[in-house]
Amino acid sequence: LVADAVALAALAPLAPALAAWLEAALRFLALVMAGWLLVPGDTRATVVTAAVLSLSPAAFLALRAALALPGAAPVLLATSSPAWPLLAHGVAALALLTWRALQHEAPAHGDHDGSPKARATLRRLLDLMRPEWPRLCGAFAFLALAVVSETMVPYCTGRVIDLLSDGFSAEGFKSAIILMGLASVGRALFTGCRGGFFIWVRARLNARVCDRLFCHLLRQEVAFFQQVKAGDLASRLATDVPLMNDVVPYNSNVFLRSLLEALALLAFMGRLSWRLTLLALFEVPLTMAIRKIYEARHQALLKAILEATARAGTVVHEAVAAIETVQGYGAEDDEVERYAQALDETRRLKERRDLERHLFELCRRALQVTVQALMLYCAHQHIAEGVLTAGSLISFILYQGKLSIAVQGLVFAYGNALSHVGAARKVFEYLDREPAVAMDGTLAPATLRGHVAFQNVTFAYPTRPEEPVLQDVSFELRPGEVTALAGLNGSGKSTCVALLERFYEPQAGAVLLDGVPLRDYEHQYLHRQVALVAQEPVLFSGSIRDNIAYGLEGCSEAQVEAAARAAGAWGFIRALERGLDTDVGEKGGQLSAGQKQQVAIARALLRRPTVLILDEATSALDGDGELALQRAVLDGGARTVLLIAHRRRALESADRVVVLQGGTVAETGTPAELLARGGHYARLVQG
Ligand SMILES: Nc1ncnc2c1ncn2[C@@H]1O[C@H](COP(=O)(O)OP(=O)(O)O)[C@@H](O)[C@H]1O
Ligand SMILES: [Mg+2]
Structure with a gap:
């Protein structure tokens, strides 16, 4: 009230157009001060509320003045009848409340709203683009050309119409038509070039990031892969990387194009009629407000849909991967039910998304039509006054349509960039991840004896x-000897192997190779010297030859054959029609379990490792095969062999036995000694 009184006294003699805005400024200051005194905490909300309350009446009065609507309206709110301030503030308050309610309902979405984090990610993305700058410059040059040609077209259209309606001159008509044709062709040509450049940039960027990400992922420690799902990682590569690489080229394309277009359009429109231009601009903040609400809701929904789709995908993936289990337990109906549920959820969310999109479009259109109607009304007066020609009006209307598209483009590009940096953040998270088991050892001695020692090793898996x-x-494992590791299931045998392969780091104690901790050895070197045939060997789809020579380059046919012979695999390979070139199928599914093990053993033997680990690697072989294999392996040279087996014959062929029980060493000695002692070992082999 005090502000109103001051306004009344000070502003009454001023020009009406300015007075309303000065009044708004005064009112704004008074409201901010009042808000600040009443609610000291939330400054942002106070400022927003004060701005809406004070600016909206002035904006409304200005609009009325521009339209020259019939009927008396007050120039100042302060001098008007009480109904006006009541109405103005009431409507503003209602609008604020609606806005709050809608915003509140839209769940807060981490990345949206330009949080500092999102902006930081955006900056990193821009960094990533640096090598592409020559191509980007090319793209932007074509973009500018395309915009210039684009804005020429409506201008020419208006001129043609004016020429047709009065004062027809063949010369002017011809030049207008030629200009129009050139502008159209230029637009098509430059737009195409611009698009081509952007696609080029995107493709290069994609290849670069995928490569880097995959390379980085493969260097993570084994425990990492037990905690994240394989599907997650694959989708990072297949969907998030392209999405993230779209953010900068795509949005900068849209943003710059829209910005240039909007500026050029505004310049043209302003020249035709500034009053109409101001009117047309009224649409912008309102559309932005509606879009802001819509975008926040839309992003939350999209996220939910992605999650639901992923759930449905997981059901299919699991059921197909474990089809034997599903069929074996007759659980087909359960799986179908689970799938149907997941699909239903997705459908529901998509329906909501579509409904909201249509509602948003409806509101936007209504707004557009209202502004257009007001404009036409105003233009009608202009034409009657003779300030505007019909042709200029047509140009103007064409421009106005384009302007609203350009402004939408601006808003869209910004929102889209911020909402898609979510994908980029996930990718960066992986790119930044430091492996817990570092691969920075450098040691690679020319000769290695192959003495392995576990020293007071204590270990728990990172997941538990x-x-x-x-x-x-x-x-310890001595060179030239076969040491067997025996123990019940779950006693920790395979865990020892994993530590020896350096898949994990022990929490206490150390694993030494020739007296040096494993972590000091160079990664490639260590794994050429220490070869593992795992309990469940994994083959890759491809030929038997590819599988045996996996990770080694330049192996001769003879070497592969010798390794296959030593592993006892040559018999079955020779019998196959295509021999070594036989395809093993996905995960080696076209071979029997025993054959798979033999191929895996051949793979290990081909490396001529100093330390060979056979983790129940002979379990699927028949007795004779197992014995023949062990003979071949043991005769193969002065290797250190760690053998994990259950069968008595296998254990007895070892030089020494270490018996594990419940994660501790229970006994060590030669098989004969241990048998004679009648302890754990004796119970194991006899029981
Ligand atoms: N990746 C893992 N994460 C958590 N616990 C594991 C993991 N692998 C094995 N374990 C647990 O460690 C214990 C020893 O397992 P393991 O060394 O595989 O036994 P085995 O002697 O049969 O080879 C078991 O209790 C098992 O449940
Ligand atoms: Mg095991």
């Missing part, structure tokens, strides 16, 4: 850190 699997385990 409070459950130690190995406790104070110490034993």
Whole structure:
């Protein structure tokens, strides 16, 4: 009220157009001060509320003045009858409340709204684009040309219409038509070139990021892969990387194009009629407000849909991957039910998304039509006054349509960039991840004896850190000897192997190779020297030859054959029609379990490792095959062999036996000694 009184006194003699805005400024200051005194905390909300309350009456009065609507309206709110301030503030308050309610309902979406984090990610994305700048410059040059040609077209159209309606001159008509033709062709040509450049940039960027990400992922420690799903990683590569690489080229394309267009259009429109231009601009903040609400809701929905789709995908993936289990337990109906549920959820969310999109379009259109109607009304007066020609009006209307598209483009590009940096953030998260088991060893001695020592090793898996699997385990593997590791299932045998392969780091103690901790050895070197045939060997789809020579380059046919012979695989390979070139199928599914093991053993032998680990690698072989294999392996040279087996015959062929029980070493000695002692080992082989 005080502000109103001051306004009344000070502003009454001023020019009406300015007075309303000065009044708004005064009112704004008074409201901010009042808000600040009443609610000291939330400054942002106070400022927004004050701005809406004070600016909306002035904006409304200005609009009325521009339209020259019939009927008396007050120049100042302060001098008007009480109904006016009441109405103005009431409507503004209602609008604010609606806005709050809608915003509140839209769940807060982390990345949206230009949070600092999103902006930081956007900056990193721009960094990533740096090598592409020559191509981007090309793209932007074509973009500018395309915009210039584009804005020429409506201008020419208006001129043609004016020429047709009065004062027809063949010369002027011809030049207008030629200009129009040139502008159209130029537009098509430059737009195409612009698009081509952007696609080029995107493709290069994609290849670069995918490469880097995959390379980085493969260097992560094994535990990492047990915690994230394979499908997650694959989708990172297949969907998030392209999405993230779209953010900068696509949105900068849209943004710059829209910006240039909007500026050029505004310049043209302003020349035709500034009053109409001001009117047309009224649409912008309102559309932006509606879009802001819509975007926040839309992003939340999109995220939910993505999650639901992923759930449906997981059901299919799991059911197909484990089809034997599904059929074996007759659980087909359960799987179908689970799938139907997941699909139903997706459908519901998509329906909501579509409904909201249509509602949004409806509101936007209504707004557009209203502004257009007002404009036409105003233009009608202009034409009657003779300030505007019919042709200019047509140009203007054509421009206005384009302007609203350009402004939408501006808003869209910004929102889209911020909402898609989510994808980029996930990718960066992986790119930034430091492997917990570093691969920075450098040691690669020319000769290695192959002496392995576990020294007081204590270890728990990272997924279950409070459950130690190995406790104070110490034993050694001597060069030229076969050491067997025996123990019940779950006693920690395979865990020892994983530590020896350096898939994990022990929490206490150390694993030494020739007296040096494993982590000091160079990664490639270590894995050429220490070869593992795992309990469940994994083959890759491809030929048997590819599988045996996996990870080694330049192996001769003879070497592969020798390794296959030593592993006892040559018999079955020779019998195959295509021999070594036979395809093993996905995960080696076209071979029997025993054959798979033989191929895996051949793969290990081909490397002529110093330390060979056979983790129940002979379990699927028949007795004779197993014995023949062991003979071949043991005769193969002065290797250190760690053998994990259950059968008595296999254990007895070892030089020494280490018996594990519950994650600790229970006994060590030669098989004969241990048998004679009648302890754990004796119970194991006899029981
Ligand atoms: N990746 C893993 N994450 C968590 N616990 C594991 C993992 N692998 C094995 N374990 C647990 O460690 C213990 C020892 O397993 P393992 O070394 O495979 O036994 P085995 O002697 O039969 O080879 C078991 O209790 C098992 O449940
Ligand atoms: Mg095991």
